[in-house]
Amino acid sequence: MSAIPFPAPPADSEEVLALRAEFRAFLHKQLGGRSPRQRSDNWYGFSRDFSRAMGQAGYLGMTWPKQYGGHERSAFERYVVVEESLAAGAPVGAHWIADRQSGPSILKFGTDEQKETILPGIAAGELAFGIGMSEPDSGSDLAATRTKAVRDGDVYRVTGTKVWTSFAHKADYVILFCRTSGTPADRHQGTSQLLVNLKATPGLTIKPIIDLAGQHHFNEMHFEDAVVPARNLLGQEGDGWNQVMSELAFERSGPERFLSSIELMLQLLDVLKGRTDDAALATIGRLTAQLAVLRRLSRSVAAMLQNKQDAGLQAAIVKDVGAVWEQTLPDFARQLVDAEPDPRSASAYAGVLANIVHNAPSWSLRGGTREILRGIIARGLGTR
Known part of the structure; x- marks a missing residue:
């Protein structure tokens, strides 16, 4: 059986730390009044106005050449923006796919006309892709x-x-x-x-x-x-097959593979404040440890993409393990808190839980089903 390497991601530079603080301030200004239920939608939220604001502030097309509306920043700087967007529950749907995978595919495979016509519109937050x-x-x-x-x-x-x-x-x-x-x-x-x-x-x-x-x-x-x-x-x-495999590495490896349900985690922590029983402490410890590992793996793939390495296999692992974490989180929450998921409830926790319970089944489908991904991983391990 072969080992699958995950290079150690570099430590955050001063520039990256400054960007994180700057972008958090931007998000607070743009989204300060967003409710927990709205935040739980994160990349299902679709707002042309928010995407345009992202483009105007230079947070889209971050790694692309300036001639196509990009900003020639690093993959890790882009990772910070993606991670903070999801953690804040930003409505990213109007630029999400275009910035994450469609734009990079056009940049890599497109004609000059396609690049000049489409990429500036994506970087400006004006063009949305499916x-x-x-x-x-x-x-x-x-x-x-x-x-x-x-x-x-x-x-x-x-x-x-x-x-x-x-x-x-x-x-x-x-x-x-x-x-x-x-x-x-x-x-x-x-x-x-x-x-x-x-x-x-x-x-x-x-x-x-x-x-x-x-x-x-x-x-x-x-x-x-x-x-x-x-x-x-x-x-x-x-x-097309070789091209689409290159595109899927961008789709499968990002922090969206474990942050789609992050608002439920935050609401759960809030509800459990003051609980010191073993069940609560052990469960939260386990979930937090798994989240930290997923984040490290995802950042490792970002480093591979930055270095133009083939990250398809590693991305499949991040996507599969991340989907498992996201889909089991509501089950752990329901074991710890005696509250039914209710989209009409005045309780922020019950409303968010309902939204995550309804959406979680799709998370092992999007970006590749679990069965397909595990076949890819098995081949990478040399067991198939």
Whole structure:
């Protein structure tokens, strides 16, 4: 069995510590009146105004070249901004996917025209993206994609369905993973990525998926001979699998993989103040220790990405272990506190608990199901 290395993340520099304090002050000014229930939504919250404020203050596209609206700062400086945003329960949905993975993919694989047209808009907080990967009956098995794009002169004609597309009803673009040749039996071969304008693509229909909490974050996207300009091909035709694997390292490794439920942890600590029984102390100690380990692993992946190392395997571990922590937190909370989850309750704790209980089942799906991730990890360990 092979070991999987996680390089030690560097200590925070003075510049990073100063940025953390500066950004906390920014968040307090922008979000000072946000309630615990609102904070528990963090990256499910969608606010164009907040994303524009982030862009204007220089907190988006932080690692990108200045010529594309970026700020040429380090991956760790960006990590600080992401971590503090989530901890504060900021409504990051209008820039989250674009800044985290779509922008870096365009920067790496895009044409000059794509970079010049799209990246400045993301850095300014003006352009929102969704993820066009998952499909009905295949989910995290991306290689089984059946959505087909056929070249027809200066356009691609796209037919197929995508599912679980966060904020497709509000976003401006998705990066669509599709098949430009062959069949699903070809697996990784013949796949490509297309930039799809959600506001101006004939033949595209977006339908809502309402989640357990009664909220509308997810969507289905139906492409019926939809017309996408050929110039919107991202990277090389047929190289979509390699490109999307590079993108998933950004998606799976960040602090959102263990901070989605952080408001419940904070509310739980508040409710348990003064409790000195063994059950409370042992549970909080265990949860805190696990959180510290997850944070270290995630920061290690950030260091690998900063050094342009392949972090796909390490990112899969962070995502899987983080989802387990997030999904078990409500169970521990309910063992320690005799309070029912109630979205209508005046109690901040009960309202936050209800929101986390309703949303937690999806957290082992987004970014790759547990079964897919553990297969990746098993191969990395040499046991499969």
